[in-house]
Amino acid sequence: MSSLDRRRFLGTSLGGLAAGLSLGHFSFDSAVFGEEAVSNTDRTNPAAAGFAPDTLFLSMQKDPTSSIAIQWVGPESTADETIQYATLENPVWQIGKTITRPYTDTDLKVHRCELSGLKAGTEYRFSIGKSVKSYRFRTMPAKATDTIQFVSGGDCGIDQHAINTNILAAKQEPYFALIAGDLAYDNGKSPDTFTKFLKNYSQNMIDVEGRLIPMLTCIGNHEVNGGYKTKRSDSPQYLGLFDHFYAEKTYGVVDIGDYLSVVLLDTDHIEPIGGEQTDWLRRTLSDRQERPHLIAVNHVPAYPSYRPSEGVNGKTGTGEEQRRHWSPLFERYNVDVVLEHHDHTFKRSHPLVNGMKDKNGVLYLGDGSWGKLRIPKTPEDRPYLAVVSAAYHMTVHRLEGEQRFHMAIEESGKVADVCMTTNKRPARRG
Ligand SMILES: [Fe+2]
Ligand SMILES: [Fe+2]
Structure with missing residues (x-):
């Protein structure tokens, strides 16, 4: 990112953040028109x-x-x-x-x-x-003639940290919030927990103009009873709310106008990674090479910042299956960025090809600390990692032309990281 671009992004985003902070807690009642407290x-x-x-x-x-x-x-x-x-x-x-x-x-x-x-x-x-x-x-614009901004993260829960991150996210005035797994931690068997998550979202996720911020999600291990290799009936609350998007499969794609596609994947919570889902992913990415912004989203990280990436004693390492089945497709089809979570840290990988740093590689951002936290491994431990921090955070994504700025903001308002990605798909020219 040029220093000018970086200054401009930081200036406008932090300006919005500061303005939001001065408003204090934005109340649900103030978001509706002309009514008394009820x-x-x-x-x-x-x-x-x-x-x-x-x-x-x-x-x-x-x-x-x-x-x-x-x-x-x-x-x-x-x-x-x-x-x-x-x-x-x-x-x-x-x-x-x-x-x-x-x-x-x-x-x-x-x-x-x-x-x-x-x-x-x-x-x-x-x-x-x-x-x-x-x-x-x-509604979102049909053309990306102006800047488009959304926020993303994962692993929320229902405690005060999750609420703080909600409030921080709403202050960014995003078009939508992309929450990629482990929303409530209801584990498919605690509807009260899921309801509390919705109450928090409902109260907090309103922008300074009073607009409700739509939610887009993918499934994580805490949306199901059992974590992995379960059935749709093991996810009654999550699929009760999101079966309008995930009517048959728990993976899908949303195509927004003519400029952005978000590919949402299931890391083996209900749908296996290999086979049908991977075949679908190949077709989905291949069909979207003309899109200026192509983003993939999944819960369990291909490049974890906390859990072991390699298996020991016959156990599969975290992300091994994604690295085998999906990362080659992300690389082949030049996905702009992969958003992944589950490890409860902030992380940015190097651009990666086959796990190795490569300037033409794929960037992985995560790692799910909207409301949950762990201490990440260091880049010295995991050479595929470029930046990590142990902080509650969400990320603001700003689409500008054929480039994107990604700014991770910690719960305190501190900027953890800013980076830029540009479109590398050769088909998209002219
Ligand atoms: Fe989690
Ligand atoms: Fe998880």
Whole structure:
């Protein structure tokens, strides 16, 4: 990164951060329009004028330039739960149908409304049923003519560190938050834990303009009961909320406008790494060589910063299977960056080809310390690592033309690392 680019990125991002800090804790109530504080009864009763579910959040289902899903967890109800929505500019209200689905092992339901046919790059507001409360969100632009910013991380949990990182993330005004596994640590069997994660997200993940920040996720070992090689039924809470994206398989791709593709993978929690998923990955990357930004995301790291990368006594090393099946594809198809987590540190690898430093190689960023922490191994121990730190963090990604800036920000607001990646796909020229 040139010193000018670096200064500009740091200046604008930290300026936003400082502005956000001066606002203090951004409250959910201040994100909605013209309403008084409401009672807890109103929050849970869909027939009440002040109904405001405390788990309300947005998730991506397809291209977020034209669609979004509104979801919350709450009691089953016969009250009106339709979503009324309109652009901020033109209050011609449209109606979206809300469906309910099981929230397994509880008396609660997942309530979901999928909006499609939205205008790209547009500010919207919506309300639920007869409630006077309204909320804001924005669709992503169809073209990346301006800077596009999103945040990423993994391994959240529900304690104060996770909340602090939520607040830090929201202050960056991202278009979306990409959380790549180990969201709540419900382990497929603690719905209350998952609900608490959603409550935190709902309360914290609102930007300074009052817009709800959509969530995009991939699966991790703590989304399932058993960690690895499980079945879809072992992930009732996670798949209860995200089966609109992962309808059949727990891997998928979201293509955003004509500029960004995010490939989301399952590191053997439900779908095996080799075989069908790897074949799909090969096709998916091959088909997206024209995209200016191509990012892969998985939970267990190919290049771990804490766990052993090589197996001992017949045990498989962490990331061995990804390095065998996926890293050659990331290299062959020039993936811009791989986001991976699970080890609870901050890490940036060197650009790597076959595990060796190579200026034309693939960068791996991680390692999942949104709300969980370990002490990383050093670059001296693991030569594939360029930078590590033991700090709660999330990363801001800024897309500018055919390059990307990646800035890791620690819970304290300190910048742990800034780096840049550029498009190396030869097909993308002219
Ligand atoms: Fe974790
Ligand atoms: Fe994990």
